[in-house]
Every structure is written in structure tokens, then in C-alpha cells.
Amino acid sequence: MNTLKTPGVYIIEKNAFPNSVVEVATAVPAFIGYTEKAKNGSKSLINLPFRISSLAEYEQYFGKAPRKDFRLVKTDVNSLGLSALKDPGKFDAVKNWTEAIFKPSEPDDIQYYGLTRNYQFNLYYQLHFFFANGGGPCYIVSVNEGYKQDSFSYDALVGGIEPLLKEQEPTMVVIPEAVYLEEQECYDLQTAMLRHCATMGNRIAILDIYNGDQSRTDSEAGDVITTFREKIGTEFLNYAAAYYPWLNTAIISEKNLGIHSVSNIEDLQNILKSEAVFQKDEKRTQQLLNLAGRITKEGPESPSEKEEIHRILLQQSVAYATIMKKIAHDINLLPPSSAMAGIYTLVDSTKEVWKAPANIGLSSVISPSVTISHADQEDLNLPPDGKAINAIRYFTGEGIIVWGARTLDGNSLDWRYINVRRTMIMLEESIKCAARAFVFEPNTANTWVIVRSMVRNFLTGIWKRGGLAGAVPEDAFIVSIGLGETMTPEDILEGIMRITVLVAIVRPAEFIEITFQQQMQKS
Template identity: 50%
Template sequence: MAYKTPGVYILEKDAFPNSVVEVATAVPAFIGHTEKADNKGTTLNRKAWRITSMTEFIDYFGGPPAARFNLTEVDLKDAGDDDVVVPDPANPTGPRKAYRMSQDSGAYLLYYSMQLFFQNGGGPCYVVSVGGYGDAIEADPIVAGLDVLRKEQEPTMVVVPDAMLLKGTEDSAGATAIKVQQAVLQHCGEVMKNRFAILDVYDGWRDRKDPAGDPIAQFRDALGVNNLHFGAAYYPWVDTTIVPETALSFLNLNDKGLLKTLLTADMKLDPANAPADAIPRKGFDEKVTAVNNLDAAWEIDGERYKNEGEVAKGQLDLHQLLAKFSPLYASLMGRLARRLNRLPPAAAMAGVYTSVDNGRGVWKAPANVSLNSVIAPVVSVSHAEQEDLNVTTSGKSINAIRAFIGSGVLVWGARTLDGNSLDWRYVNVRRTMIMLEESLRLAMAAYVFEPNTANTWVTVKGMASNFLTGIWKRGGLAGASPSDAFSVFCGLGETMTGEDILEGRMNMTILVALSRPAEFIEITFQQQMQKS
């Protein structure tokens, strides 16, 4: 400053560098189909919308899909655990019959996945609705949802539960789902470079020895090798308590005629079985009436049902009556609930990531943590069976979800898909580095076009060192002292040449010692000579 008038002048000089603000680490983005996508008349379709609770999700995106199932007769010898085996209605003393439930409509996973996310510690997140419940689930709209997320800075994870419902090809059941997952990995590792993909295994409810093929082998063979350290996969799917049996009824079954036939046989409602005495006959007639009401026109007719509330009450009363009198009906409802509660685990893992990040920090491996609202993994994975999941020559590690006596259902793996990489083997290492890089990148934007001189170099080195010291104190970096945990270099002759400065480049090199989980703990026992 040039002084021309005599006097006293006060100058303030900054003593400290700018601070680095640690970016959020656990803000997942979910892509899928919803009942609606509306904000008070403004469409949210194919827009990234931030929510913080399940209540907000319902307000903006609606409720669960109306699941409808068909009952199809199958050969008795092919009947599985999910199938219903009953006496032949036409010949009760003859061979039994088996019926398989197949979902006809309402097969969408996002709503239930959001519930699983929030019940496992989830918080703020983004939702991209790419279609309604009447739309077919296709790969292209889901992939287009990734383009929507390019404009958002906050999301740090990507989850696409509806990809598990994509139809496969003649060559591979999960080929279309893999196409979407490859796009997610590319979005995280090449396009944005600051996000992490949490993936499910297609048909992950199947055992690895299933006659239809090994879902793990199919997943690994089709996934490719690109951007593997920007994602993790979890197996198997889990049986949850998200959908209560009380939310289901005969309305979820399409063929009311077949249902009436089965229930008539189950409750022995043939007119020939009608009791002669008045009191037993009254109960018999009540059951017959209930079964006949299965295909009633549940409409507001101005006489019996005057509003939607009365219709709902009539349906509930009938459902409760059938559940009370028919073991077969109760069994059907239980199987419906089991089918709808069989969910891929990625959304639950997004909640676990959020919970662990908030409680311990992003540098803590999201493993050895129990899952809420989960009864059991669909497939039991033993210690020996996990060996190939965790360590494989292909490097595509799959994290197991296992049940332990006394501990419940635990996440028992913390590896990225790039399991053979010593740099990026662990989920917490990859995600910690993303946090450090993004935090410093945003802070350094303030120094773009500043003089590329020693004063600026000292300032940015101090800024980075202060930030990393704070991370070290919280346990995010390994080392007995800050100097052991990180090093920051920036300067002429150190990270830059004179030509770099002429070209307008300021190079900074940061070395960090990231903490890695103790994945294998070995205790050695050896006998020693008696000393006294």
C-alpha cells in the first residue's frame, strides 16, 4: 500500500491458512421405481431428490408396490421350501398336489430397500425415481439415472436395488443386471471418481450349488475388471422383517377361484360335511360365506360399503376370519411374507456404512456389525465356504453375510471387489482416501490463480497438514506421531520444476498411512517347561 498522507495505518494479516472442511462420507443415492415422484405438483421423475427419513420418502415417492402372486401347480417331486403342498381337492385321499407362487406384478425393490436402509442407521440420502410401479424394469432408465447424479456433489455411494429384478438373456440370467452394475462402477470410478458402489449378487438368494448355476461364479465371470476398487459386493440375500404378515391378505393372490377350491378342501366345506346341529352348522355356514366372499366385488355400493374405510374393514375382517379357520390360508400368507421379505443386502449395507461412519469414522471397516430387521441370511455360509468368497485368484472378493450363534446376523467381510490389490483391498481404505481427496480438492479451489510462490506453498502445506493432523488424532491415520502418519510436500525443487511454474502448475504430494483392518487374527500357543 502506498502511503501519501501522514498518520497511523492498521494492517491485518492472516496468521493461519484456510481450514479444510471434511466432506460427508455416507450419503447414498438410490435409483429405482417408485409409486409416484411428486413435490406438491412438481414432478421429481428422473431428478435427484434429497431426503432424510422414510416419512419424507413416502411424502415424495409414495408407498409400497401392490404385490400380486399367481398359484401354479407343479410336479410334487419338484416342490421346494417356498411351495405349498396340499391334498388334491378333487381326491383328498389320493396323491397330494404342489403349488408354486410366482409374482405377477408389484415386483419392485426400492421401497423395501429404503426401509432396510433407514432401519440399519441410514440418514440423509438421494433418491432418483426412474419410473412408476406400472413401468417395466429396464436397464436403460436405471443407467440414465446415473447421469442425473452427475450434477450432484454430495452423494458418496450408489445403490441400485431394482437392478436385481432385471430379466437376463439366454446366455446369462444376470447379464442385464451386470450391465447396470458395470455402469455404476464406471460412474463411481471414472466419471465422478469420488463415489463407492454397493452391489448385490444377482439371484443371491440361491445356494452356490444350485442346479441353475453358481450365482457367485456368474457374477465374477460377467463383471469384468474395470473400476473394481470403487465397489463392494455382498452375498447372500437376507430374510427380513420389513413386510409384516398383517400387511398381506387374499388380495395379494390373483386366482380367487383356485384359492376358494383349496380353502374349501382345507376346511372341509363340502355340503356333505355340513353339521346337522344348529350351532355347529352356524360356524360351518360362516366359513362357507367367508370363502364365497373371496371374489366379492369390493366396491363402494351405497349399501354395504359406504366409503373406502368400510371396504378396508370388510377385507380385514375376511382376512382375519380365513387366517383363524384355515391353516392353509395362514401358510400361504406366511409364504407371501417370506417372498417379499427376501431382499438384496446392499441397502442395508448403505445403512451400516452410514452408522459406522457416524459412530467411528469412515476409516473403520464396516464389518463385524449386526444387521437390523434381518432374521437370517437366505443361504448359510460356513467358514470353509467363505474362503473362496473372500480370497480368490480372480481378485473379485465377495463379502459374506453370516449368522453366528449368540451374535445374530453379522457382516463378515470388508473387501472391495479388487481383493488382490494391496492398495485398495479394503472398503474403509478406498472410502477414506475418497474423503481425503475430496476434502482437500474443495479446499484447494480457493488457491486457484494465487501466486505460485513460496508464500502460497507454505500456506497450502500448512492447511493440508492441519487437516491431516485432525484426522490422525481421531484415529483415521496410522502412526505414533503425525510425522509417521502423513507427509506433505509442495515447492520448487521438491514437487515442481521451473517449467511447471511457467505452465501454471502447482504440484502437491501427500503421503498418508491409512489404517487397515485386522482381518486375520492369529494366536500362537506353545507349551513351555514348568518353572516352579
């Protein structure tokens, strides 16, 4: 205050209220993966976390899905025999269209085709899934511009984690394409995600199960859950949650695909010409031959004309419709991590972060790829090693429900539940940001009173909203600060202010037991 030297009236304003704690955002995922492009004007966005809030923004800066996803591959089935051709489990869904068209008595003179996927890039479809399930603002870290199969690697994806060290806002890390790497590379990437989350201390990783579209008794994949538990390690497990199984979704329909979905047009032509030969209607035969001739590499460049050909073929060609159905099925089989990021966002915006993200229906989902029963879930939820896997199950009359809310650190009474971990992160980060204003302030009783009031006011508000358990605020939290309470004279001399906060975070009612007993008739 300036020294008063001139006669007059002076006004002095004093703050009547302490600083407030602003609650940090709790549902901002960071997606790492491959994109069609990565540009903001002329500026490259490769390995640069970029915030978006809608799918339209994603398409503007990062493009769309890869084209020519699939390739028709000639398959020799003579060695399988007719019995194998009649078994869908042995010869995939491809036989559905070949038998439906040709109805062969002998397969010797018939060329069969299988479908193989050229690319494993599915971040675009995962963003569809995220926004369909309540997603909001998120960060995208593009690790490569353009879909090039030889660029799909562990090194590129793990390299997308480091740029997030400079970002404070993200609270979740999701890498959906991790499960398309080699098995060991997938687990190495997921453990790198755990280390990153523990280092930052303000985010969690949402993990998918490698081969999570297979059951635990699959003859080739083996017990996918046991393998996951063995290879995920034992460190930083309270910063992660895992979900099983993968999901058959409705993100893309056959109508949204097209001729561009198949890379080898010549083989597609051959299939259509073969189908045309077996038509009884001469007019339909000619129509299929004409359409087959129009889809050459030098065919129509107009998107509208390609769309028209695609629409007609879906109606007129059994083979083409079956190919598109198979492609849509493969694209729509997605790991659930992006949908769960959307569910976290939905819960946080409609309820609160301390509400467990479970017992909630999933949108754009047709079915889980594996049916899980009550007995099947026992080992998923309560394994001896504590590495709980959250199940996604179908319930009659309710649909597809998230039926688990545990972290991978299930044996810890502190960090067993996802909502407890995420609520504590929110409290820690909110109070940390508010306390930064007191760095270099006098470490005296006046400052301690202000800090205590600030933290108490914030926690009282959380308690009133239901985030802390207790009949009165004193039961819900305790804030301690001061000389002889949290600090020694040596601490003050060294410039250390210590604040101790104890909180009673609400926990979910995971098991509800209702007891029934008969009583004597009273009248």
C-alpha cells in the first residue's frame, strides 16, 4: 500500500473469500493411431496431439477410412472335399456366395475365393464407435500420414505416447490398433501405456484383449484371458482397465461400402461374370455382364455413378451382396476400448466421475463376439491374481451391457474400482492446480488458513454432490495443514508446505445380497 501523503479519501478493496478450486476435466481421451492425413492447413500434425470435438473435425484434419480394405484371394478347396465345403466353420463365409450361385455337385471346375484384409487401420471406425457411445472432446495423435501397410509397426505406435507427456488435459489413453500388431508387440505397447499413465499420474489406459474376438477355449488362440494376464505384467495395474470380448457393431453397413472396398477389380469382375452365366433370365444375365464391364479399373470416375453401380449390384447380385456383407462384418468387428472411452465420457457428463462406468448399454452394437455367462464371468471378475477383466454381456430384454467396473489391480482395496481411481485423479489434479497459486507465498499461518479453507470448500461441494461418503463433511474428508500438524520447523526453513487430505470416496455396490426368511403367521 502506498504511503498516504495527500489529504483525501482512499478506497481499499479486500478479498473476502478464499481462492476456489476449479474441477479439472475428467473425460478427455487421447487416441493414438494411423490416419489418412494429418494436416492443419500446411502444418503437419504427425505425432502432435491435436484436440477435436466431433467426427466432422476428425475428417477435416485426419481424413477418412482407408479405401480398398480387402482383397479377393483365389482359394484351392479341392483338397478339402465336399464335406468341408458344407461346414461354415472350416471354409469361412465365402462359401455362402459360391454355393448359393453355382450349387456345384463337384467343386473341381469352380474357382472359390476368400477375402483377406489389406490393412489393419481402423482408427476412423473407432472414432465412429467413440462418438456413437457418448464421446466428446478428445485428442488425436496421428503416427503416420497415409495408409501404408509397411508402416504399421510397434515403433510408430509407441512413438505416439511420448508427445502426450506435454499435454495435461487427457485423462485416458486409447490405442485401438494395438491388437493388430504381433502378439508380443501388442503387450509391449500396452505395458508402455501403463508406464506412461503412472508417470503422468493423471490418466488411465483402456486396454483391449489380444484375440479378444475368440473364446477362452479356442483351439488356435488358446485362453486369451490367461495369456493377457501373464503378459501384461504386475506394475502400475491400478492405472488401467481391460474389457472383453470384442463387439460386432453396426458402424458401417453394406450400403456405406462400394466397389472401392475391393482392391483387385479383375477378380470381382470374374465373379460377377460367372454369376451372370448361371442366370435363367437372359435380361438379368445381360444386366450383370454390363455392370461387370463398368467396374473395370478404367471404369467410371464419378462418385455418383460408382454409388449407383454399387446400389444396383447389391440388389441384383447375390455374390456382390455377400462380399459386401462379409466386408462389413470384418470392419464392424471392433475391440471395445473406444466405445468404453465414450461410455466414460457419457457417465461423467450425465452423472459424475464417481459413478462406476458399468450397467450401461452400448450403442451401435449388434452382439458380443463371445457370449459370457454368469459362471464364465466369475474368473473374469475375481481371479486369484486380481487382474480383473470387465465383461461386456448380453442380457435378455436389456441389450448389450457393460458388466464390470474394476481396474487390473483388483486385489487392492484402494484402487480396485475404476471410479475410485478416476475420482482420486480428479481431486488430486484439481487441488494441485489450485495450490500452484500459493507457490512462493509466505509459509505462515495466514496462508495455511487460506489454503485449508480453499480445499475444504472444494471438498464440501464434492460431498454435497455425492462424491464423498459420510453423513456430515467431517466424516467425508479431513484437511490438515500447519506447524506441528503436517510440518516441522525444518520443513518451513526448507520452504516446504505440506497439506494432508483424507477423503472417503464412494464405492459401487458391486454385489447386492437380499435375504429372505419366512415368519410365523400373525393373523
